[in-house]
Amino acid sequence: MLLDDVAATSEAVAATRSRLAKRASIAALLRRAAEESPPGRDPGPGPDEVVVVTSYLAGELRQRRTGLGWASLRSLPAPATEPTLTVATVDAAFERMAGLSGPGSDTARAAEASALFGAATEREQRFLRGLVAGELRQGALDAVVVDAIAEASGAPVDVVRRAVMLRGDTGAVAVAALRAPDPGAAGEALGAFGLEVGRPVRPMLAQSAPDVATALEKLGPDGAEVSVDTKLDGIRIQVHRAGDAVRVFTRSLDDITPRVPEIVAAALALDANTFVLDGEALAVDASGTPRPFQETASRSASQEAEALAAVELTPFFFDALHVDGRDLLDDPLRDRLAVLDGIAGPFAVGRLVTGDPDAAAAFFTDAVARGQEGVVVKALDAPYAAGRRGAGWVKVKPRHTLDLVVLAVERGSGRRQGHLSNIHLGARDSDGGFVMLGKTFKGMTDQMLAWQTERFTELADGPTDGYVVKVRPEQVVEIAFDGVQRSTRYPGGVALRFARVIRYRDDKTAAEADTIDTVRSYAAG
DNA sequence: GTCAGAGCAGATC
């Protein structure tokens, strides 16, 4: 199959806002890909073309890292006039680029990229650029492709979706579904995908709620018992063990086993031979109080032996998907927790099972007081909905707010083209100035966006570099944030984590905004 | 020649 076919489909998908239409185009192309490259005909060393096409349509390269990014695409050769690139050729080129490393690899990679883009037509170049930069903007990613696989193969959507969750890999599922002779066979082939110890499944995600009471409402009838789990501020881990073999995966299904020997050791110490557990890993001090998230992040991102030794991560588990031959995914949480408690011991996340809203709220308050991130409220009768942000789990975090001053605005792009979007936030200094703490564009409705575009145009002050517009520091804005972190980038030495706009405040002047000292007081706890 | 720093990519939240 030609890359041009994929690029054309991508363009068609981007051109419509209807999800059904997107799905139909993608399904049509998947069917063609399966027909054009029947199994066994292709003697090449590459993967099944259906796998590559599936991945490209979802806006992803098969290679997780190519070393190619936004910056390396700034200057590209002139496009070809005729489409000649095949999907297999392109995949092979990226495969070679992914394999490059060491001195001189940048040059070799650039040469490879230049050859590839030079052979691509204008449309193909656009498509490839989007793939590489992760900015395809066709309004369809993995989820739509999954639906399209169902449509193309005739297998039920639920079955396809479940297979993807369990396999953690859309391409493999696409092949199984589309290579089947008929819808019945496709469904059967997909039904055979099950949980395999050693192969990561997509983790279940949580919705969020502003407080515990709202979370309880979301979960269902009044008074029903729920599990209120402590929410730890670390990184999500999925730990698989089969005998002596332990594997640790991240939320995005990356295998980080070599980086976390202490988690492997902990897994080996648990009282079961085979299991798949879901949890969170973080750095804690001797008393069990969590260290700042940055320490956990630094430790888990590091590959160096010294860094590994400097900070230790502790795993805490909150769910069990499989234990000693028994798949638990479809069992209610109540049963999964019983199994988890039987093996995890001190590595189980603290939780309270209750039907009392006040007790749940008190548990939340206490968790936060102990330095934890919040709680996750869970329905006891819900199964493990792999990969879905189902209503079975609802997280609750405390919300802090500050009144800050807008120092500058950035011009929006994409959907926000023509608007002033991303605002620079400042806190009041002791000597009448303002200290920048970060930026945000989140939380703005279209209406606010329109209003602020006008407002900041009026306040515009001084030269702009075409992108950032400085404004007179007069407008106060109420900002919500999750926490304060240490920063080397900002002059105040602190930055806000997940800042978002609540509202603009016209009842306060800049002189009444919060001070940098107030902001710093959040850093401690 | 060595080494620190700049930039970038890719990951976490």
Added chain:
DNA sequence: CTCCGACACATTCGG
């Protein structure tokens, strides 16, 4: 991670 908006689908309401 966060939030908003858009679409698809389910449910309720009004003629």
Added chain:
DNA sequence: CCGAATGTGTCGGAGGATCTGCTCTGAC
């Protein structure tokens, strides 16, 4: 009883700050 309005779930777009590791570059 059926079509229109209203609500709910799900998805995508867009981008924030941080961290590490890699490669290249420029100063000495």
